[in-house]
Amino acid sequence: MSYLFWSRFHPRLIDVVYRNETFWETHRYKLLRERTMLHSLALVTEGAGLFELNGNTAALAPGVVFQVWPGCSMSITTTPEQPVLFYSVQFRYCMLEWEGESASARSCEDALPLPVVSSYPVASPIRDMFESAYRSWRGKTADYEWQVFAQTIQLLRRLTDGELRHNTSDEVGDRIVGQSIEYMKAHFKEPIGRERLAGLLSLSPAYFSTMFRKLTGYSPTQYLTKIRLDEAKRLLRTTRLPVADIAAESGFADSFYFARVFAKETGLSPSEFRRS
Incomplete structure (x- = not known):
């Protein structure tokens, strides 16, 4: 579902x-x-x-x-x-x-x-x-x-x-997807691809991605980006770190890419979000 x-x-x-x-x-x-x-x-x-x-x-x-x-x-x-x-x-x-x-x-x-x-x-x-x-x-x-x-x-x-x-199949899918999300939350600062996540669960990358999208509506990469953006929002609200440092702390290797993704998601630049 x-x-x-x-x-x-x-x-x-x-x-x-x-x-x-x-x-x-x-x-x-x-x-x-x-x-x-x-x-x-x-x-x-x-x-x-x-x-x-x-x-x-x-x-x-x-x-x-x-x-x-x-x-x-x-x-x-x-x-x-x-x-x-x-x-x-x-x-x-x-x-x-x-x-x-x-x-x-x-x-x-x-x-x-x-x-x-x-x-x-x-x-x-x-x-x-x-x-x-x-x-x-x-x-x-x-x-x-x-x-x-x-x-x-x-x-x-x-x-x-x-x-x-x-629905037994959904229970299994929920468990697999839940485990992968917990791993993302714990390791979002690291480079994580679908191959790494699928390997941790002993699944093929294609099968894992299909199941993940079916249950969440997002690809694993899109979901990881959401987790990273939520961390960036938290840091923007609670710290005075420069935007480039926040990008790195949130798992984004490129601060310019981070700013583009952040604006697309929120309609605000990181600096505007902080001021709001």
Whole structure:
């Protein structure tokens, strides 16, 4: 799972609803959308039903989380005896990217990098998060949009953590990538290439780089540069060392290259960052 996706993910909340018995009576126990318009993340709390998305079907029961995204053919069917009740957070999202002082946003209609349908314990914290988001949205306090935005981000973090725990290959990748990052943090002043990192983990450089990028969204070299830049920011804030010395202390052999990379990342020169 790429953490870069979530670091750039920015939702615009549209509605938070609870589909209850009255809703199903009104819709005669069938919800049909020939083409969905919004993203929706939902949690079933009671009852039973059948979820169909783009021709694929899944059973709905308490604890099931499912997602829908724009452009899908969707239906949910249930019965008067056991109507399927669920919370649904409806939203659009864009991918927000920064480069120096400039930001760009790209609207997305793709599914979230989560399973379409997954199951969690009925009494899990995920239910509490959906309920809190629904209460906040209904409460309409002055800061309700910010509250639900934060609750949605926490909910997605919980869902991604749960997915990682159920995915053995991601666990292995997390461990390998985590070990390489710890090594970078301890040795960032030294020349470090992907061959050195891969060798420490007994992996081929190509396989290591592919796994690293898949999980972080960055190449090993790009990630090392981020670590070095964070150290440079710390030194600029806390010392009066000359910029050339800070570059060297942060692992940059060339102070001019350091200044260019720093400005591209922050939109400020090292001296401007220090004054700010």
